[in-house]
Amino acid sequence: MKNMKRLAVLLIFILTVTSFTGCSKKEDSSKTTVTDEDNTVDTDKNNNNEKESDTSADTDKEAQKNDSEELPDFIIEDTDTTITYINPMGNEQTVTKNPEKVVVLMNSILDIWYLSGGEAIARVSGSTNVPEAAKDIEDVGKVNAPSVEKILSLEPDLVILSSGRSQHVEMEDILKDNNIEYAYVDVSTNPYDSFIDVLRIFTKITGRDDIYETEIKELEDNVTTICDKVKDEEKPNVVILFGSSKYVKAQLPNGLVGNMVEMLGANNIITDAPVKNSSTVDFSLEKILEEDPDVILVVPMGDLEKVKTRMKEDLESNDAWGTLTAVKEGNIHYLPPELFHYKPNARYPEAFEYLAKILYPQVFEK
CATH class of the missing domain: 3.40.50.1980 (Nitrogenase molybdenum iron protein domain)
Structure with a gap:
């Protein structure tokens, strides 16, 4: 009888151990599942990191693209729609690109404007340095006494002036009051360098970088060749x-x-x-x-x-x-x-x- 009881106890013990072993396996299985889920999350994180890395790389490439052109120091910012530069008077000046109605108040500057791919609706009197295409446009008076009333009546998008002429400098407040954009440039001091600098500004305003990179670069190269020829x-x-x-x-x-x-x-x-x-x-x-x-x-x-x-x-x-x-x-x-x-x-x-x-x-x- 005692043997029968011992046998029953032994069977109960075996069943209990087996039951615990089964639970233990389920718990292990559950842990494995959690671990797999963690790996999945980690994989997603890795994917996100890769995406962020790709985005960062794209941004870097875009930045490199934007920085690929080395602009002169006097040009502060060049965007798709505007250019900001330090004018000869030392002031920061922003000009909207591709103006349609332009008045130029000095004919030697007018010539550079047309070299840069620009056109004008009016200029000052005279025939020297006047491009053929600009000979018959509106006359707004002498270079040292332009008619402000006539200029305002034309409702220009942009007026280009010489910072070296007091009559032009005095027009700044009038143009501001009438919400007319203006650009001061100078071609009188150190004329050759000023000529190149003004071309850089103008080709930015006209959106004609191609002219600067081809025709103007060729002009510069020709001048450099001549100077190099006699340097020794x-x-x-x-x-x-x-x-x-x-x-x-x-x-x-x-x-x-x-x-x-x-x-x-x-x-x-x-x-x-x-x-x-x-x-x-x-x-x-x-x-x-x-x-x-x-x-x-x-x-x-x-x-x-x-x-x-x-x-x-x-x-x-x-x-x-x-x-x-x-x-x-x-x-x-x-x-x-x-x-x-x-x-x-x-x-x-x-x-x-x-x-x-x-x-x-x-x-x-x-």
Whole structure:
């Protein structure tokens, strides 16, 4: 009997152990499922990380694309619709791109505007530096006295002005009050660099980067080639005389010809500027005699014969004039105004080559 009870107890014990073992397996199975779910979550996280990484990479690529063009320091921001730059007066200026109605208040600037793919509805009087396509557009008066009333009546989207003219600077408040956008530029100081800088601004406004990257880059390359061609030559001493029927002055290195002479490596013997931003100064014959230049360049303004008469009266009548090396060797050159008095713009390579042949004849006679 006792044996029967012991057997019953043993059976109950076996059944109990088996039951616990089964629960233990279910719990393990449950843990495995949870672990798999965790792995699934982790996999999702990994997928999300990969997506975030891809998005980040795309953003980086876009940023690299936007940063691929190296803009000059004076351009602060270039967006699809506007360009913001520091104008020559030191002020931040934002201009909306692709304006339809443009008025340009200086013809040498007008010429650069058209080189940049722009068009205008009005300009100032005159014929020099006026593109063929702009000859018959509206005339709004003289460069130093434009008609504000006429400009406002045209309701322009953009007015382009010269920061070097006080009459233009005085128009700023009027244009602001009438909600008319305007852009100040300067092409008078260090003219060649200013010319390139203004082209960069204008091609941004017109949306014609293609012009800057092809035609303008080619122009720059041609000028650089000419300058490089003479860089190892002995540098001549030069005086640049700016002559009219009324006076003769000397041009400084920041003037149109002075800038080109400097880029070609020659030495301008007149460098002092008593008046800030002036490109011409009064001079003494004694200074020229002291420095004894190798080359004398004359930039005529107005009638050439009247300029020559003024030169004779002011300089050549002095006996000491004939002692100058440049005079004795026949190195006095009257420069064509279309290249050296007015802005050459697209003809800059031609102007540089013309001047280089005078300053370094030995290079171009080879």
